[in-house]
Amino acid sequence: MERRKKFFLIGVLVVLSLSLVWSGCGKKETTAVEGEGNTGEVYPENGLPKDKKVTIDAVFPVTGYGREFFNFAIETFQERFPNVTVNVRWFDEGGDVYKQHFDALLQGGNDDEMYDWIYSLNPDLIKRLAESGKLERQDDLWGRALYDTPESKVGDVLLTDRKALEIDGHIYAIPSSSTIYGLYYNKQLFQENGWNEQPQCWDEFVTVCEKIKAKGTKPLVMAGKHPYYFMYGWGAIPHEIGGEAFYDAQYNYEPDVFLSKPYLTMLRRMEAFVKKGYLHPGTVSFDHVQAQMEFVQGEAAFITNATWIANEMKDVTPAGFQWGFMPFPGNDPGQQQVILVGNAQSGFIWKKRPTLQKQWTKEFNLWLLNLDVQLRFAQAGGVPIRKDFVTIGEKDLETISPSVTSALEIVNAEGAKLVDDSVRKRSITNAQMAKLDKVKMDGYIALITGKKTATQVAKEMNNQYKKALAEER
Amino acid sequence: MAEKVQKASFFRSKAFFIIASLAPILLFYTLFSVIPKITAFYYPFTEYDGIGEPIWIGMKNFATIAKDADLWAAMKNNLFYWVIATPINFFAALFVSFILVKKPYKENNFYRILYYFPAILPSVITALMWQFAFHGRYGIFNALLNAVGVNVGEFYWLTNATAAKWAMIIPMVWGGWAGNMLIFMGAIQSVPESLYESAELDGATDVQKLFLITVPVIWETMKTMIFFSIIGLFGAFELILIMTNGGPAGATEVVGTYMYKIAFGAEGVAAFGYAAAIGLILFAILGCVSVVAFRFMDRGEAIEMAG
């Protein structure tokens, strides 16, 4: 008898512990009640109340740009609007951890734990969030007057098309900066050796590489363990060869993109480049740091990277080092060169947050476009997003990060076309699409290690792409 | 009155003690270990991109898995590392523990502490160090080869599929057997000294002592460890993720790195449902293998009698 009781009790305990979990569901409810009938004054620029204390929760992964520019924006914003506080959850760990944290928040599905201001996420995720109505629309920002130069409107000064920002016809965030991808090199080294710093097409590029190789230097190094670094350079080729048509094909998920001539040309040039021994033989094994080490040590002449590189490496570049930038010369003679840019949209606003917080968050986004914030950003290796940035003055321009300067110089001088390669019509997510990524990365590596030919690799990528598209329909 | 006495005696009873003492451990264990696992059974049958609600798709993920050649290749790599590294880690630990416990060398006390340090070192550091060691220009391996007269030139070990696959075994072993050593030392110390003394009188060699006395006595411990290592079949992950990221072109891809790529793809296409389905397959495989291994080892109990 007693024994039975015992086990009955143990059973009850286990059931209890189970039910504890379920009863916990839905206990918390969002308390997003706004105070009504505010009688106090309002700020004339935005019509928001002066006397209502507001705290904005922001989440910010610290990347190659560091924290400083963002801190500066917050400090000046809080000074201007003393009733507003911006609380930042920093992610010094950078992108990966930020992404995991965000994944957990999304899956948790609790709006209380969400942030008002969300730094950029990958475009695909943003698209899905926007499509499922999780993000606040910010269309009105486009027509707003800027805080520091009220005579001009946001839409007038932004270095981007409205269309490139739209998802289903609406704006969900305004980019506050840009990134320029391409080849970075040491000008000093090139001048000493008399190497051509402005090859106009693929053949001229090959000639330069031949000269570099003859000197005993490896022409190009990349962080091969993360093959997306390849695309920072080589990714320009399909756009140079295929122009608008290629862009559209990619944008619209047209069939057989990977078998198209522009894409195949990229793979073939990559193949030829490696065969001629222009690629650093260690590339495949290098990550970020090791690739940069080879570059700093003068073992390799070019590195594929982005504008933040000088800021990242400011402590390790040797004396006399001078940053140079080159669009990837993968084009045929007579074709326009392409520079890949990333207009990282940032400052997304979570829809299910208290209204006043959302309103102030939008104001903060506008604040990020101020020229002094943009300057801080450029000093940290970002590319300013305002056309009128140069009005800031010669003296300030000298302080911006050298890799940004050299990239901007080329952008201004050459009239190369700027292309944001990451924009797509809609998002496709399924297991096969997730795998396409791996197939692409492995394909590049198989190509440059000579395991597979360009045609084989293209076919594999295309097959996987087909599977992904088929699954979606 | 009578009721009260009865109650008091119930609280002092053995039955109550048993229930009350087991309640916390069962509660905590059920709540935090069992429930998350049970609820996790739902995801493999869904398509879930991490936003909103998972969509039920039945067995589709498993159909995809069946045709996913990359996944099976990754599992093969896991098996490769397991087959090569596990015995090394096991026997190196056994031999060294035996020497450290049974041999009277002065430096043994120091080694017992030192040999465990690779297990303490953060994997980021371990990975970085070995990456430099495999470097083509200043790597230690090329230097060693040069020293014995083999010139491989500027060869980068981790860029070649075959070389990388084999090279990764070295860091796995370097930091891998220290944990086993700890357990073996504990077990060997518990072997009664008298057994060795009588063997010595019979003129047994060290190797004989190890295999005829130590191994049979600590056989239960060894069985448990073999069992643990089977469970760890798909464990090799962190060093590979940092050192090769599964490359070059999938040569060192293991299930862990593969799942990581699927669940947190570089371009942000998240297929959590699919990753979870892979997890369920691993669970099924490990479950079967470990049950079989457990049965099999049970039968081997006769060996114990030999000691």
Add this chain to the structure above:
Amino acid sequence: MASNESGMVRKLEAKDVILRVLLGLWALVIILPLIWVFYTSLKTNQEFFMGAWQLPKSMQWNNYYRAWSQLGIGKSFFNTVILLTGAMVLNTLVVALGCYTLARFDFKGRDVIYWYIIGSYFITGLNTMVTGYILMRQLGLLNSLFGLIIYYGAGSIVFNTLILTAFMKGQPKELDEAAYIDGASYWQTFWHVGLPLARPSLLTINVFNFMRYYNDFMDPLLFIRDPEKYPLSVAIYSMSQAMTYRADWVTLFAGFVIMMIPTIIVYSVFQNYITQNLNIGALKG
């Protein structure tokens, strides 16, 4: 050691020399990397980027100062102490109480309960990150050190049960019985006899608990949102992840050295203790 003097051992001297040389070589394979970690932590970043193995020209002790402040030693160290103490006490009490009963009492269903717990070893491969997170939220345990203490305390139950049950089974039951005869209750006996007897094993599991909790960064990252509550492990992980964006490896190395010191001390002090009392034994109950 007296047996060394026997003729048999002297005969084996050549073999001993070989063994000792091999052991010494392996020691070098471990010591050299440790030295490398240490002197790298004293280089400048430029020196590190120019050559991975080169020695520093002058010692940059400043790296340690920077690592110290970047790790937020004051705050995150405090969190680590709270977290580890809480989790270790909780885990020890829960596991010791349960294992004591499992090891000392014979009752129907004992094996079922033992296997219910140990059976977890068969359940690997399932990713419980998401479901774990949802559970913690439903229990209201997110974003607090207290919540993490509970999670940790519950997390290492399986392994510790294995070790502790095996150990407690090996202890003589006579002492318990003597206590009962003296009129002690079951609780008193557990507290005054069972626990003290298990002390060596409790210490061992807590050294493992220490290593595990001290180095874990994934759970705090997942469950704690407020960086003010982050333990040291997260701080060092953040630093290492940030190296993708910042070329400051020497500070990271200094951070690693700082981070490793407590582990090395704990392990060195208790090593002998652990090996003497670590009895994994059989899986069977």
